[in-house]
Amino acid sequence: MSNAITTEKVYDWLQGVTDPEVPVLTVLDMGIIRDVQLDTDEKGSVTATVVITPTYSGCPAMDVIGMNIRMALLSRGITKVNIEQQLSPAWTTDWMSEEGKQKLKEYGIAPPERKSDDALDMFEDDSVACPRCGSEDTELVSRFGPTACKSLYRCLSCKEPFEHFKCH
Amino acid sequence: MLDHLFYTLQLADNALILGHRLGEWCGHGPVLEQDIALTNISLDHIGQARSLYQHAAHLTNEIPQEQRAKIFQSVTLNNKINSGELLQEDDLPYLRDAWDFRNALLTEQPNGDWAYTVARSFFYDVFYFLYYTKLKDSKDAQLAAIAEKSLKEVAYHQRWSSEWMIRLGDGTEESKTRIQNAVNDYWQYSGELFVMSDAENAMLKKGIGVDAAALKPEWDAKVEAIFKEATLSIPEEKWMQKGGKQCRHSEHLGFILAELQYMQRAYPGMEW
Numbered sequence: 001m002s003n004a005i006t007t008e009k010v011y012d013w014l015q016g017v018t019d020p021e022v023p024v025l026t027v028l029d030m031g032i033i034r035d036v037q038l039d040t041d042e043k044g045s046v047t048a049t050v051v052i053t054p055t056y057s058g059c060p061a062m063d064v065i066g067m068n069i070r071m072a073l074l075s076r077g078i079t080k081v082n083i084e085q086q087l088s089p090a091w092t093t094d095w096m097s098e099e100g101k102q103k104l105k106e107y108g109i110a111p112p113e114r115k116s117d118d119a120l121d122m123f124e125d126d127s128v129a130c131p132r133c134g135s136e137d138t139e140l141v142s143r144f145g146p147t148a149c150k151s152l153y154r155c156l157s158c159k160e161p162f163e164h165f166k167c168h
Numbered sequence: 169m170l171d172h173l174f175y176t177l178q179l180a181d182n183a184l185i186l187g188h189r190l191g192e193w194c195g196h197g198p199v200l201e202q203d204i205a206l207t208n209i210s211l212d213h214i215g216q217a218r219s220l221y222q223h224a225a226h227l228t229n230e231i232p233q234e235q236r237a238k239i240f241q242s243v244t245l246n247n248k249i250n251s252g253e254l255l256q257e258d259d260l261p262y263l264r265d266a267w268d269f270r271n272a273l274l275t276e277q278p279n280g281d282w283a284y285t286v287a288r289s290f291f292y293d294v295f296y297f298l299y300y301t302k303l304k305d306s307k308d309a310q311l312a313a314i315a316e317k318s319l320k321e322v323a324y325h326q327r328w329s330s331e332w333m334i335r336l337g338d339g340t341e342e343s344k345t346r347i348q349n350a351v352n353d354y355w356q357y358s359g360e361l362f363v364m365s366d367a368e369n370a371m372l373k374k375g376i377g378v379d380a381a382a383l384k385p386e387w388d389a390k391v392e393a394i395f396k397e398a399t400l401s402i403p404e405e406k407w408m409q410k411g412g413k414q415c416r417h418s419e420h421l422g423f424i425l426a427e428l429q430y431m432q433r434a435y436p437g438m439e440w
């Protein structure tokens with residue numbers, strides 16, 4: 001085959017698969033792709049096995065992400081796509097790419113900064129800079145947000161509410 | 169093999185039933201932020217339950233067909249098994265009757281007021297944080313992975329329920345009375361968490377399960393520390409209710425299942 005499918009190409013195509021709830025982040029930015037394996041049979045049909053790790057146990061986006069990965073690869077001529085879930089090591093926002101964090105900020109979501117094993121005390125919350133005006137003068141509105149991965153803040157300088165991608 | 173399955177179901181049922189109870193608050197929270205908090209936490213529990221039911225379905229399917237038909241006392245589930253079909257994760261929560269459920273009685277207790285919901289979650293969260301910390305070293309790699317993943321979520325839940333214990337206990341006269349009442353009433357369900365079921369004993373011997381009884385001193389210490397900060401008193405009652413982990417439930421579980429299983433019972437195999 002002249003247009004041989006390589007894992008590099010698959011990773012390239014995965015750059016086009018985004019989180020349905022945070023559409024600026026690709027699955028690679030989020031750090032949920034653990035492995036890609038390709039298998040070619042004697043007839044030249046390619047099977048791809050993509051290992052992904054869920055962000056939160058109950059995240060409903062994971063099923064959609066799996067489906068989108070499948071469609072992206074099938075549309076490029078891969079014959080069969082297996083999506084496998086791997087729970088350990090558990091996903092952490094430490095795996096989010098710097099590029100992903102930058103994209104989040106531009107999108108209006110404050111990126112996770114604290115390392116996940118640096119736990120907060122009770123009644124302590126992350127101090128988060130406003131993604132719009134950069135002010136540090138912000139306050140937590142709710143530790144839980146519209147999706148499991150985000151909390152709600154408001155900026156006391158520019159008065160805008162914003163979401164924070166929680167450190168996990 | 170059966171003990172391994174029952175052990176996994178015990179963990180799954182705890183997560184599902186508490187997750188369902190917390191989900192009942194959806195649209196009824198005292199403020200929007202806390203309504204969202206409870207549904208977020210509920211979703212974590214149900215997500216953990218899904219991983220555990222997937223594992224339990226796999227364990228069931230490994231059992232030879234003729235034995236598989238004798239594991240459960242639930243007619244609808246047995247019909248599916250007898251048809252020769254392999255079980256999927258959803259069959260276990262939707263097609264089992266109450267007498268095949270292994271959740272601790274604590275998880276099925278009613279939401280009551282906000283204080284009862286907080287107290288129930290607090291007892292559970294402190295326990296499961298300790299439990300999953302141990303279970304992540306299980307010889308069953310899948311259970312270990314689920315525990316490792318869940319632990320991060322439970323740590324977050326524990327912080328939430330501990331803070332609410334303090335906020336209510338060290339709050340107004342009204343909030344203190346309510347949380348102390350809730351603690352006094354639900355205290356009797358906390359002890360069962362540490363009473364080893366047959367499946368737990370068998371799995372402990374194999375290095376798969378956790379010694380729940382051994383977690384009691386650490387649980388006591390954590391609860392005491394939070395109670396002290398919350399200016400609450402530990403109930404003197406020592407007598408504890410038990411039975412759920414051995415499939416003997418309070419009347420509440422049947423009502424939960426009636427709601428939870430309604431669609432699959434009325435329209436078998438439905439999807440959307």
Ligand SMILES: [Zn+2]
Nearest residue numbers: 130133155158
């Ligand atoms: Zn601002």
